[in-house]
Amino acid sequence: MNRSSLDFLKPMFVSHFSDYSILVINQTTQNNLLQSDYPSVRVINSFEKGLSKSRNMALQNAKGELCVIADDDIQYKDDFQEKILRVFNENPDTAIAGFRVVNPEGTLFKKYPKARLINPDTLQLLSIMSVEMVLNKTVIHDEIKFDERFGLGAQFTMGEEGVFIFGLLNRGFKIIMEPEVLLQHPKEHTNLKISVSEKYYVQGAFIYKIFHKNYFMWLFVKIFFDLKQGKIKFGDIKTAWRAAAKGKKDLNRI
Structure with a gap:
Protein backbone atom coordinates (compact mmCIF):
# COMPACT_ATOMS: atom_id res chain seq x y z
CA MET A 1 0.00 0.00 0.00
CA ASN A 2 1.04 3.60 -0.75
CA ARG A 3 4.40 2.74 -2.32
CA SER A 4 6.29 5.46 -4.16
CA SER A 5 9.39 3.41 -5.10
CA LEU A 6 10.19 -0.13 -6.27
CA ASP A 7 13.04 -0.40 -3.75
CA PHE A 8 10.96 -2.76 -1.57
CA LEU A 9 11.46 -5.42 -4.27
CA LYS A 10 15.26 -5.49 -3.91
CA PRO A 11 15.58 -7.71 -0.81
CA MET A 12 12.94 -10.16 -2.07
CA PHE A 13 15.16 -11.80 -4.71
CA VAL A 14 18.75 -13.05 -4.88
CA SER A 15 19.31 -11.35 -8.25
CA HIS A 16 17.86 -8.00 -9.32
CA PHE A 17 14.06 -7.95 -9.31
CA SER A 18 13.98 -6.88 -12.97
CA ASP A 19 15.07 -10.44 -13.85
CA TYR A 20 11.55 -11.60 -12.96
CA SER A 21 8.07 -11.02 -14.34
CA ILE A 22 6.41 -8.98 -11.59
CA LEU A 23 3.01 -7.37 -11.26
CA VAL A 24 2.62 -4.90 -8.39
CA ILE A 25 -0.86 -3.98 -7.19
CA ASN A 26 -0.31 -0.76 -5.28
CA GLN A 27 -3.37 0.30 -3.29
CA THR A 28 -2.90 4.02 -2.95
CA THR A 29 -4.32 7.48 -3.61
CA GLN A 30 -4.30 9.48 -6.84
CA ASN A 31 -1.59 11.82 -5.57
CA ASN A 32 0.81 8.98 -4.66
CA LEU A 33 1.28 6.86 -7.78
CA LEU A 34 3.92 4.18 -8.22
CA GLN A 35 5.69 3.88 -11.56
CA SER A 36 8.08 1.33 -13.08
CA ASP A 37 10.97 1.95 -15.47
CA TYR A 38 11.47 -1.79 -16.02
CA PRO A 39 9.62 -3.65 -18.83
CA SER A 40 9.45 -6.81 -16.68
CA VAL A 41 7.79 -4.98 -13.75
CA ARG A 42 4.25 -3.80 -14.31
CA VAL A 43 2.37 -1.61 -11.82
CA ILE A 44 -1.36 -1.13 -11.32
CA ASN A 45 -2.24 1.71 -8.97
CA SER A 46 -5.57 0.80 -7.39
CA PHE A 47 -7.77 3.22 -5.46
CA GLU A 48 -9.75 0.50 -3.70
CA LYS A 49 -8.87 -1.16 -0.40
CA GLY A 50 -8.93 -4.82 0.53
CA LEU A 51 -6.47 -7.68 0.32
CA SER A 52 -8.77 -9.96 -1.68
CA LYS A 53 -9.58 -7.15 -4.11
CA SER A 54 -5.85 -6.68 -4.66
CA ARG A 55 -5.30 -10.39 -5.29
CA ASN A 56 -8.21 -10.65 -7.70
CA MET A 57 -6.84 -7.71 -9.66
CA ALA A 58 -3.43 -9.39 -9.73
CA LEU A 59 -4.84 -12.71 -10.97
CA GLN A 60 -6.97 -11.01 -13.59
CA ASN A 61 -3.98 -9.11 -14.99
CA ALA A 62 -1.20 -11.66 -14.50
CA LYS A 63 0.50 -12.78 -17.72
CA GLY A 64 2.30 -15.82 -16.35
CA GLU A 65 0.91 -19.36 -16.41
CA LEU A 66 2.30 -20.07 -12.93
CA CYS A 67 1.79 -17.31 -10.37
CA VAL A 68 3.13 -16.77 -6.85
CA ILE A 69 1.46 -14.40 -4.40
CA ALA A 70 4.36 -12.37 -3.09
CA ASP A 71 4.04 -10.43 0.16
CA ASP A 72 6.58 -7.62 0.37
CA ASP A 73 8.35 -8.99 3.47
CA ILE A 74 9.52 -12.33 2.05
CA GLN A 75 12.75 -13.48 0.37
CA TYR A 76 12.73 -16.16 -2.31
CA LYS A 77 15.39 -18.88 -2.39
CA ASP A 78 17.75 -18.72 -5.37
CA ASP A 79 16.33 -21.93 -6.87
CA PHE A 80 12.64 -21.20 -6.28
CA GLN A 81 11.78 -21.07 -9.98
CA GLU A 82 13.37 -24.46 -10.68
CA LYS A 83 11.45 -26.04 -7.80
CA ILE A 84 8.14 -24.62 -9.04
CA LEU A 85 8.73 -25.76 -12.62
CA ARG A 86 9.73 -29.26 -11.54
CA VAL A 87 6.58 -29.73 -9.47
CA PHE A 88 4.20 -28.49 -12.15
CA ASN A 89 5.97 -30.37 -14.95
CA GLU A 90 5.36 -33.52 -12.91
CA ASN A 91 1.77 -32.43 -12.07
CA PRO A 92 0.51 -30.27 -14.96
CA ASP A 93 -3.16 -30.70 -13.94
CA THR A 94 -2.58 -29.18 -10.49
CA ALA A 95 -4.48 -25.97 -9.69
CA ILE A 96 -2.50 -25.01 -6.58
CA ALA A 97 0.73 -26.29 -5.06
CA GLY A 98 1.54 -25.35 -1.48
CA PHE A 99 5.27 -25.16 -0.69
CA ARG A 100 7.29 -24.83 2.52
CA VAL A 101 8.46 -21.59 4.13
CA VAL A 102 11.33 -21.07 6.59
CA ASN A 103 12.01 -18.47 9.28
CA PRO A 104 15.03 -16.13 8.98
CA GLU A 105 16.94 -18.62 11.18
CA GLY A 106 16.36 -21.34 8.56
CA THR A 107 13.89 -23.40 10.60
CA LEU A 108 10.53 -24.39 9.19
CA PHE A 109 7.84 -21.75 9.68
CA LYS A 110 5.40 -24.41 10.91
CA LYS A 111 4.77 -28.15 10.75
CA TYR A 112 4.54 -29.43 7.17
CA PRO A 113 3.82 -32.85 5.60
CA LYS A 114 7.00 -34.88 5.11
CA ALA A 115 6.09 -36.00 1.59
CA ARG A 116 4.02 -34.71 -1.32
CA LEU A 117 0.29 -34.87 -0.64
CA ILE A 118 -2.39 -34.80 -3.31
CA ASN A 119 -5.69 -33.24 -2.16
CA PRO A 120 -4.66 -33.12 1.52
CA ASP A 121 -7.15 -33.40 4.36
CA THR A 122 -9.21 -30.49 5.64
CA LEU A 123 -6.91 -29.31 8.43
CA GLN A 124 -3.87 -29.44 6.15
CA LEU A 125 -5.65 -27.40 3.48
CA LEU A 126 -6.69 -24.82 6.07
CA SER A 127 -3.03 -24.33 7.02
CA ILE A 128 -1.87 -23.16 3.57
CA MET A 129 -0.81 -19.50 3.57
CA SER A 130 -0.96 -17.27 0.51
CA VAL A 131 2.85 -16.93 0.25
CA GLU A 132 3.10 -20.75 0.08
CA MET A 133 0.73 -20.95 -2.91
CA VAL A 134 1.68 -21.30 -6.54
CA LEU A 135 -1.37 -20.98 -8.80
CA ASN A 136 -1.65 -22.60 -12.22
CA LYS A 137 -3.70 -20.22 -14.37
CA THR A 138 -3.79 -22.71 -17.25
CA VAL A 139 -5.99 -24.90 -15.02
CA ILE A 140 -8.07 -22.49 -12.96
CA HIS A 141 -8.29 -19.76 -15.65
CA ASP A 142 -10.50 -17.00 -14.21
CA GLU A 143 -13.13 -19.36 -12.81
CA ILE A 144 -12.28 -18.93 -9.15
CA LYS A 145 -11.67 -15.60 -7.41
CA PHE A 146 -10.90 -14.59 -3.87
CA ASP A 147 -14.06 -13.80 -1.93
CA GLU A 148 -13.78 -10.06 -1.36
CA ARG A 149 -15.83 -10.29 1.84
CA PHE A 150 -12.80 -11.96 3.48
CA GLY A 151 -9.26 -10.70 4.15
CA LEU A 152 -7.67 -7.52 5.48
CA GLY A 153 -9.69 -4.46 4.62
CA ALA A 154 -12.92 -6.46 4.29
CA GLN A 155 -15.76 -7.08 6.71
CA PHE A 156 -14.30 -10.48 7.68
CA THR A 157 -10.62 -9.74 8.15
CA MET A 158 -9.17 -13.27 7.83
CA GLY A 159 -9.73 -16.57 6.08
CA GLU A 160 -9.43 -15.53 2.45
CA GLU A 161 -6.89 -18.28 1.63
CA GLY A 162 -9.09 -21.07 3.04
CA VAL A 163 -12.20 -19.81 1.25
CA PHE A 164 -10.25 -19.63 -2.01
CA ILE A 165 -8.73 -23.10 -1.66
CA PHE A 173 -9.56 -29.00 -8.86
CA LYS A 174 -6.36 -30.80 -7.83
CA ILE A 175 -4.36 -29.34 -4.93
CA ILE A 176 -1.01 -30.62 -3.69
CA MET A 177 1.34 -29.87 -0.80
CA GLU A 178 5.00 -30.09 -1.73
CA PRO A 179 7.93 -30.62 0.74
CA GLU A 180 10.20 -28.05 -0.95
CA VAL A 181 11.26 -24.75 0.63
CA LEU A 182 10.34 -21.82 -1.60
CA LEU A 183 11.07 -18.75 0.50
CA GLN A 184 11.90 -17.13 3.81
CA HIS A 185 9.25 -15.32 5.84
CA PRO A 186 9.69 -13.29 9.04
CA LYS A 187 8.19 -14.67 12.21
CA GLU A 188 4.63 -13.72 13.05
CA HIS A 189 4.22 -10.77 15.38
CA THR A 190 2.78 -12.09 18.64
CA ASN A 191 1.63 -8.57 19.64
CA LEU A 192 -0.92 -8.46 16.82
CA LYS A 193 -3.80 -9.91 18.81
CA ILE A 194 -7.52 -9.46 18.44
CA SER A 195 -10.26 -10.10 20.97
CA VAL A 196 -12.16 -13.38 21.22
CA SER A 197 -15.33 -11.75 19.91
CA GLU A 198 -13.52 -10.21 16.90
CA LYS A 199 -11.80 -13.49 16.08
CA TYR A 200 -14.92 -15.63 16.34
CA TYR A 201 -17.04 -13.14 14.44
CA VAL A 202 -14.77 -13.85 11.47
CA GLN A 203 -14.57 -17.57 12.25
CA GLY A 204 -18.35 -17.88 12.28
CA ALA A 205 -18.58 -16.45 8.76
CA PHE A 206 -15.54 -18.43 7.58
CA ILE A 207 -16.75 -21.78 8.93
CA TYR A 208 -20.24 -21.26 7.55
CA LYS A 209 -18.86 -20.28 4.12
CA ILE A 210 -16.68 -23.38 3.85
CA PHE A 211 -18.59 -26.09 5.74
CA HIS A 212 -22.17 -24.79 5.63
CA LYS A 213 -24.22 -27.85 6.68
CA ASN A 214 -21.49 -28.95 9.11
CA TYR A 215 -21.16 -25.48 10.63
CA PHE A 216 -21.88 -26.47 14.24
CA MET A 217 -19.52 -29.45 14.17
CA TRP A 218 -16.59 -27.41 12.84
CA LEU A 219 -17.28 -24.50 15.18
CA PHE A 220 -17.15 -26.96 18.06
CA VAL A 221 -13.85 -28.37 16.69
CA LYS A 222 -12.39 -24.86 16.43
CA ILE A 223 -13.39 -23.97 20.00
CA PHE A 224 -12.07 -27.32 21.29
CA PHE A 225 -8.64 -26.85 19.68
CA ASP A 226 -8.39 -23.23 20.82
CA LEU A 227 -9.15 -24.38 24.38
CA LYS A 228 -6.61 -27.18 24.13
CA GLN A 229 -3.91 -24.80 22.84
CA GLY A 230 -4.69 -22.15 25.46
CA LYS A 231 -5.85 -19.58 22.89
CA ILE A 232 -9.15 -19.11 24.74
CA LYS A 233 -10.42 -19.93 28.22
CA PHE A 234 -13.55 -21.79 29.30
CA GLY A 235 -15.08 -18.46 30.27
CA ASP A 236 -14.71 -17.30 26.65
CA ILE A 237 -16.86 -20.06 25.12
CA LYS A 238 -20.17 -18.19 25.40
CA THR A 239 -18.63 -15.02 23.90
CA ALA A 240 -17.04 -17.05 21.07
CA TRP A 241 -20.27 -18.88 20.26
CA ARG A 242 -22.35 -15.69 20.16
CA ALA A 243 -19.76 -13.82 18.06
CA ALA A 244 -19.62 -16.73 15.59
CA ALA A 245 -23.41 -16.71 15.30
CA LYS A 246 -23.32 -12.99 14.47
CA GLY A 247 -20.63 -13.53 11.84
CA LYS A 248 -22.66 -16.34 10.25
CA LYS A 249 -25.79 -14.16 10.27
CA ASP A 250 -23.99 -11.16 8.73
CA LEU A 251 -22.47 -13.29 5.98
CA ASN A 252 -25.95 -14.57 5.14
CA ARG A 253 -27.28 -11.03 5.08
CA ILE A 254 -24.52 -9.89 2.68
Missing part, protein backbone atom coordinates in the same frame (compact mmCIF):
# COMPACT_ATOMS: atom_id res chain seq x y z
CA PHE A 166 -11.99 -24.79 -0.70
CA GLY A 167 -13.71 -23.07 -3.60
CA LEU A 168 -11.26 -24.84 -5.90
CA LEU A 169 -11.49 -28.14 -4.05
CA ASN A 170 -15.30 -28.18 -4.14
CA ARG A 171 -15.19 -27.76 -7.90
CA GLY A 172 -12.90 -30.75 -8.34
Whole structure:
Protein backbone atom coordinates (compact mmCIF):
# COMPACT_ATOMS: atom_id res chain seq x y z
CA MET A 1 0.00 0.00 0.00
CA ASN A 2 1.04 3.60 -0.75
CA ARG A 3 4.40 2.74 -2.32
CA SER A 4 6.29 5.46 -4.16
CA SER A 5 9.39 3.41 -5.10
CA LEU A 6 10.19 -0.13 -6.27
CA ASP A 7 13.04 -0.40 -3.75
CA PHE A 8 10.96 -2.76 -1.57
CA LEU A 9 11.46 -5.42 -4.27
CA LYS A 10 15.26 -5.49 -3.91
CA PRO A 11 15.58 -7.71 -0.81
CA MET A 12 12.94 -10.16 -2.07
CA PHE A 13 15.16 -11.80 -4.71
CA VAL A 14 18.75 -13.05 -4.88
CA SER A 15 19.31 -11.35 -8.25
CA HIS A 16 17.86 -8.00 -9.32
CA PHE A 17 14.06 -7.95 -9.31
CA SER A 18 13.98 -6.88 -12.97
CA ASP A 19 15.07 -10.44 -13.85
CA TYR A 20 11.55 -11.60 -12.96
CA SER A 21 8.07 -11.02 -14.34
CA ILE A 22 6.41 -8.98 -11.59
CA LEU A 23 3.01 -7.37 -11.26
CA VAL A 24 2.62 -4.90 -8.39
CA ILE A 25 -0.86 -3.98 -7.19
CA ASN A 26 -0.31 -0.76 -5.28
CA GLN A 27 -3.37 0.30 -3.29
CA THR A 28 -2.90 4.02 -2.95
CA THR A 29 -4.32 7.48 -3.61
CA GLN A 30 -4.30 9.48 -6.84
CA ASN A 31 -1.59 11.82 -5.57
CA ASN A 32 0.81 8.98 -4.66
CA LEU A 33 1.28 6.86 -7.78
CA LEU A 34 3.92 4.18 -8.22
CA GLN A 35 5.69 3.88 -11.56
CA SER A 36 8.08 1.33 -13.08
CA ASP A 37 10.97 1.95 -15.47
CA TYR A 38 11.47 -1.79 -16.02
CA PRO A 39 9.62 -3.65 -18.83
CA SER A 40 9.45 -6.81 -16.68
CA VAL A 41 7.79 -4.98 -13.75
CA ARG A 42 4.25 -3.80 -14.31
CA VAL A 43 2.37 -1.61 -11.82
CA ILE A 44 -1.36 -1.13 -11.32
CA ASN A 45 -2.24 1.71 -8.97
CA SER A 46 -5.57 0.80 -7.39
CA PHE A 47 -7.77 3.22 -5.46
CA GLU A 48 -9.75 0.50 -3.70
CA LYS A 49 -8.87 -1.16 -0.40
CA GLY A 50 -8.93 -4.82 0.53
CA LEU A 51 -6.47 -7.68 0.32
CA SER A 52 -8.77 -9.96 -1.68
CA LYS A 53 -9.58 -7.15 -4.11
CA SER A 54 -5.85 -6.68 -4.66
CA ARG A 55 -5.30 -10.39 -5.29
CA ASN A 56 -8.21 -10.65 -7.70
CA MET A 57 -6.84 -7.71 -9.66
CA ALA A 58 -3.43 -9.39 -9.73
CA LEU A 59 -4.84 -12.71 -10.97
CA GLN A 60 -6.97 -11.01 -13.59
CA ASN A 61 -3.98 -9.11 -14.99
CA ALA A 62 -1.20 -11.66 -14.50
CA LYS A 63 0.50 -12.78 -17.72
CA GLY A 64 2.30 -15.82 -16.35
CA GLU A 65 0.91 -19.36 -16.41
CA LEU A 66 2.30 -20.07 -12.93
CA CYS A 67 1.79 -17.31 -10.37
CA VAL A 68 3.13 -16.77 -6.85
CA ILE A 69 1.46 -14.40 -4.40
CA ALA A 70 4.36 -12.37 -3.09
CA ASP A 71 4.04 -10.43 0.16
CA ASP A 72 6.58 -7.62 0.37
CA ASP A 73 8.35 -8.99 3.47
CA ILE A 74 9.52 -12.33 2.05
CA GLN A 75 12.75 -13.48 0.37
CA TYR A 76 12.73 -16.16 -2.31
CA LYS A 77 15.39 -18.88 -2.39
CA ASP A 78 17.75 -18.72 -5.37
CA ASP A 79 16.33 -21.93 -6.87
CA PHE A 80 12.64 -21.20 -6.28
CA GLN A 81 11.78 -21.07 -9.98
CA GLU A 82 13.37 -24.46 -10.68
CA LYS A 83 11.45 -26.04 -7.80
CA ILE A 84 8.14 -24.62 -9.04
CA LEU A 85 8.73 -25.76 -12.62
CA ARG A 86 9.73 -29.26 -11.54
CA VAL A 87 6.58 -29.73 -9.47
CA PHE A 88 4.20 -28.49 -12.15
CA ASN A 89 5.97 -30.37 -14.95
CA GLU A 90 5.36 -33.52 -12.91
CA ASN A 91 1.77 -32.43 -12.07
CA PRO A 92 0.51 -30.27 -14.96
CA ASP A 93 -3.16 -30.70 -13.94
CA THR A 94 -2.58 -29.18 -10.49
CA ALA A 95 -4.48 -25.97 -9.69
CA ILE A 96 -2.50 -25.01 -6.58
CA ALA A 97 0.73 -26.29 -5.06
CA GLY A 98 1.54 -25.35 -1.48
CA PHE A 99 5.27 -25.16 -0.69
CA ARG A 100 7.29 -24.83 2.52
CA VAL A 101 8.46 -21.59 4.13
CA VAL A 102 11.33 -21.07 6.59
CA ASN A 103 12.01 -18.47 9.28
CA PRO A 104 15.03 -16.13 8.98
CA GLU A 105 16.94 -18.62 11.18
CA GLY A 106 16.36 -21.34 8.56
CA THR A 107 13.89 -23.40 10.60
CA LEU A 108 10.53 -24.39 9.19
CA PHE A 109 7.84 -21.75 9.68
CA LYS A 110 5.40 -24.41 10.91
CA LYS A 111 4.77 -28.15 10.75
CA TYR A 112 4.54 -29.43 7.17
CA PRO A 113 3.82 -32.85 5.60
CA LYS A 114 7.00 -34.88 5.11
CA ALA A 115 6.09 -36.00 1.59
CA ARG A 116 4.02 -34.71 -1.32
CA LEU A 117 0.29 -34.87 -0.64
CA ILE A 118 -2.39 -34.80 -3.31
CA ASN A 119 -5.69 -33.24 -2.16
CA PRO A 120 -4.66 -33.12 1.52
CA ASP A 121 -7.15 -33.40 4.36
CA THR A 122 -9.21 -30.49 5.64
CA LEU A 123 -6.91 -29.31 8.43
CA GLN A 124 -3.87 -29.44 6.15
CA LEU A 125 -5.65 -27.40 3.48
CA LEU A 126 -6.69 -24.82 6.07
CA SER A 127 -3.03 -24.33 7.02
CA ILE A 128 -1.87 -23.16 3.57
CA MET A 129 -0.81 -19.50 3.57
CA SER A 130 -0.96 -17.27 0.51
CA VAL A 131 2.85 -16.93 0.25
CA GLU A 132 3.10 -20.75 0.08
CA MET A 133 0.73 -20.95 -2.91
CA VAL A 134 1.68 -21.30 -6.54
CA LEU A 135 -1.37 -20.98 -8.80
CA ASN A 136 -1.65 -22.60 -12.22
CA LYS A 137 -3.70 -20.22 -14.37
CA THR A 138 -3.79 -22.71 -17.25
CA VAL A 139 -5.99 -24.90 -15.02
CA ILE A 140 -8.07 -22.49 -12.96
CA HIS A 141 -8.29 -19.76 -15.65
CA ASP A 142 -10.50 -17.00 -14.21
CA GLU A 143 -13.13 -19.36 -12.81
CA ILE A 144 -12.28 -18.93 -9.15
CA LYS A 145 -11.67 -15.60 -7.41
CA PHE A 146 -10.90 -14.59 -3.87
CA ASP A 147 -14.06 -13.80 -1.93
CA GLU A 148 -13.78 -10.06 -1.36
CA ARG A 149 -15.83 -10.29 1.84
CA PHE A 150 -12.80 -11.96 3.48
CA GLY A 151 -9.26 -10.70 4.15
CA LEU A 152 -7.67 -7.52 5.48
CA GLY A 153 -9.69 -4.46 4.62
CA ALA A 154 -12.92 -6.46 4.29
CA GLN A 155 -15.76 -7.08 6.71
CA PHE A 156 -14.30 -10.48 7.68
CA THR A 157 -10.62 -9.74 8.15
CA MET A 158 -9.17 -13.27 7.83
CA GLY A 159 -9.73 -16.57 6.08
CA GLU A 160 -9.43 -15.53 2.45
CA GLU A 161 -6.89 -18.28 1.63
CA GLY A 162 -9.09 -21.07 3.04
CA VAL A 163 -12.20 -19.81 1.25
CA PHE A 164 -10.25 -19.63 -2.01
CA ILE A 165 -8.73 -23.10 -1.66
CA PHE A 166 -11.99 -24.79 -0.70
CA GLY A 167 -13.71 -23.07 -3.60
CA LEU A 168 -11.26 -24.84 -5.90
CA LEU A 169 -11.49 -28.14 -4.05
CA ASN A 170 -15.30 -28.18 -4.14
CA ARG A 171 -15.19 -27.76 -7.90
CA GLY A 172 -12.90 -30.75 -8.34
CA PHE A 173 -9.56 -29.00 -8.86
CA LYS A 174 -6.36 -30.80 -7.83
CA ILE A 175 -4.36 -29.34 -4.93
CA ILE A 176 -1.01 -30.62 -3.69
CA MET A 177 1.34 -29.87 -0.80
CA GLU A 178 5.00 -30.09 -1.73
CA PRO A 179 7.93 -30.62 0.74
CA GLU A 180 10.20 -28.05 -0.95
CA VAL A 181 11.26 -24.75 0.63
CA LEU A 182 10.34 -21.82 -1.60
CA LEU A 183 11.07 -18.75 0.50
CA GLN A 184 11.90 -17.13 3.81
CA HIS A 185 9.25 -15.32 5.84
CA PRO A 186 9.69 -13.29 9.04
CA LYS A 187 8.19 -14.67 12.21
CA GLU A 188 4.63 -13.72 13.05
CA HIS A 189 4.22 -10.77 15.38
CA THR A 190 2.78 -12.09 18.64
CA ASN A 191 1.63 -8.57 19.64
CA LEU A 192 -0.92 -8.46 16.82
CA LYS A 193 -3.80 -9.91 18.81
CA ILE A 194 -7.52 -9.46 18.44
CA SER A 195 -10.26 -10.10 20.97
CA VAL A 196 -12.16 -13.38 21.22
CA SER A 197 -15.33 -11.75 19.91
CA GLU A 198 -13.52 -10.21 16.90
CA LYS A 199 -11.80 -13.49 16.08
CA TYR A 200 -14.92 -15.63 16.34
CA TYR A 201 -17.04 -13.14 14.44
CA VAL A 202 -14.77 -13.85 11.47
CA GLN A 203 -14.57 -17.57 12.25
CA GLY A 204 -18.35 -17.88 12.28
CA ALA A 205 -18.58 -16.45 8.76
CA PHE A 206 -15.54 -18.43 7.58
CA ILE A 207 -16.75 -21.78 8.93
CA TYR A 208 -20.24 -21.26 7.55
CA LYS A 209 -18.86 -20.28 4.12
CA ILE A 210 -16.68 -23.38 3.85
CA PHE A 211 -18.59 -26.09 5.74
CA HIS A 212 -22.17 -24.79 5.63
CA LYS A 213 -24.22 -27.85 6.68
CA ASN A 214 -21.49 -28.95 9.11
CA TYR A 215 -21.16 -25.48 10.63
CA PHE A 216 -21.88 -26.47 14.24
CA MET A 217 -19.52 -29.45 14.17
CA TRP A 218 -16.59 -27.41 12.84
CA LEU A 219 -17.28 -24.50 15.18
CA PHE A 220 -17.15 -26.96 18.06
CA VAL A 221 -13.85 -28.37 16.69
CA LYS A 222 -12.39 -24.86 16.43
CA ILE A 223 -13.39 -23.97 20.00
CA PHE A 224 -12.07 -27.32 21.29
CA PHE A 225 -8.64 -26.85 19.68
CA ASP A 226 -8.39 -23.23 20.82
CA LEU A 227 -9.15 -24.38 24.38
CA LYS A 228 -6.61 -27.18 24.13
CA GLN A 229 -3.91 -24.80 22.84
CA GLY A 230 -4.69 -22.15 25.46
CA LYS A 231 -5.85 -19.58 22.89
CA ILE A 232 -9.15 -19.11 24.74
CA LYS A 233 -10.42 -19.93 28.22
CA PHE A 234 -13.55 -21.79 29.30
CA GLY A 235 -15.08 -18.46 30.27
CA ASP A 236 -14.71 -17.30 26.65
CA ILE A 237 -16.86 -20.06 25.12
CA LYS A 238 -20.17 -18.19 25.40
CA THR A 239 -18.63 -15.02 23.90
CA ALA A 240 -17.04 -17.05 21.07
CA TRP A 241 -20.27 -18.88 20.26
CA ARG A 242 -22.35 -15.69 20.16
CA ALA A 243 -19.76 -13.82 18.06
CA ALA A 244 -19.62 -16.73 15.59
CA ALA A 245 -23.41 -16.71 15.30
CA LYS A 246 -23.32 -12.99 14.47
CA GLY A 247 -20.63 -13.53 11.84
CA LYS A 248 -22.66 -16.34 10.25
CA LYS A 249 -25.79 -14.16 10.27
CA ASP A 250 -23.99 -11.16 8.73
CA LEU A 251 -22.47 -13.29 5.98
CA ASN A 252 -25.95 -14.57 5.14
CA ARG A 253 -27.28 -11.03 5.08
CA ILE A 254 -24.52 -9.89 2.68
